[in-house]
Amino acid sequence: MLFQTVLPEEILIVADGPLTDQLDEVIEKYTTEHERLFTVVRLERNMGMGVAMDTGLRACRNEWVARMDSDDLAIPERFEKQVKFLQDHPKVDILGAFISEFGAEPGDIGRERRVPEYHQDICRYMKKRNPMNHMTVFFRKKVALAAGSYWHNRMLEDYHLWYKMMKAGAILHNIQEVLVHARIGNDMVGRRRGMAYIRKDIEFFRLMRNEGFLSATEFYKNAVSRALVRMLPKGLLQVIYKTVLRK
Incomplete structure (x- = not known):
């Protein structure tokens, strides 16, 4: 995130329960070096992705929220490309992209998860499979909260949210290129x-x-x-x- 060509205004980290000493040291290092950039939300015990993401979403300061998993890698131009697209397409509420999957380092598997581009195609795809790659998504906080935010289950949290947002009238779109390298270990x-x-x-x-x-x-x-x-x-x-x- 710190190597993006367009830097975020806030990086919010959700610690879903107690972490290892090593992880806490890394968080302490970066929050000390970039005090105004990082916000850390800590849950007393592991609550699962649904609760963690709902808690994090509600704590975000800004209207637009970009999702990122801690073990994946965004390409440096990810935010620049998504911000430019949303500026040019102000009716879009949820913007995703392709991912490439890797094991040890990006490119070592040579496999991508591609998703439909336009809203109507995304809605048809949603009838069978998750139409958005969660770790690439950029979405409006108020629209997500109005749709109920992430449900507190430990499975299908993002798929359920896209469906509820779509039902509430949100417009979905996917950029047709890889913006995140997703670790599949x-x-x-x-x-x-x-x-x-x-x-x-x-x-x-x-x-x-x-x-x-x-x-x-x-x-x-x-x-x-x-x-x-x-x-x-x-x-x-x-x-x-x-x-x-x-x-």
């Missing part, structure tokens, strides 16, 4: 399996169905297809990610 694929994820998928798609966004056929198709994928062995699931779900 820590068994990213393996963690997205199992009954807990299946239950949350069904809960979320049922919400979409009950609110009229999905037809009955679309709901059952989504529920069955997602459940099948969540039950696959990790090795086979990794193949699907590489050949079907990524470019």
Whole structure:
């Protein structure tokens, strides 16, 4: 963030529960060197992504909020490109982009997650999959809060928020280029399996169905297809990610 060609006015860090001494030392170093830039919000115990992101969003000082995960890398021009786009397109409320996935260093996997560009295409894509790459998103705080902010579940937090914002009238757009290199270590694929994820998928798609966004056929198709994928062995699931779900 400190190497962006357009620097943010605030960098807000949410510490979701106690951190290691090493992480606390890093935070102390940067908050001391850039006292007016950093804001640190600490939760007494680990509450999960939903609570942490909701807490962080409400604490942000500015109207526009850019999301970033602590282990990913934004290209230096990320903010410059997004700010320029939003200046030229003032009706857009949520702006994302592509990501490239990496293990040890950017480019070592050669895989991207590409998402639709225009609002109508994003809405159609949303019926089946998350249409925004969370770590690239730049969005209006007041619109997100008016839609209910992040729900306090530990899964699908961002997907749910984009859906609720879209239902509330927000305009979505994705820049068609990579703006963030996303680290996929820590068994990213393996963690997205199992009954807990299946239950949350069904809960979320049922919400979409009950609110009229999905037809009955679309709901059952989504529920069955997602459940099948969540039950696959990790090795086979990794193949699907590489050949079907990524470019």
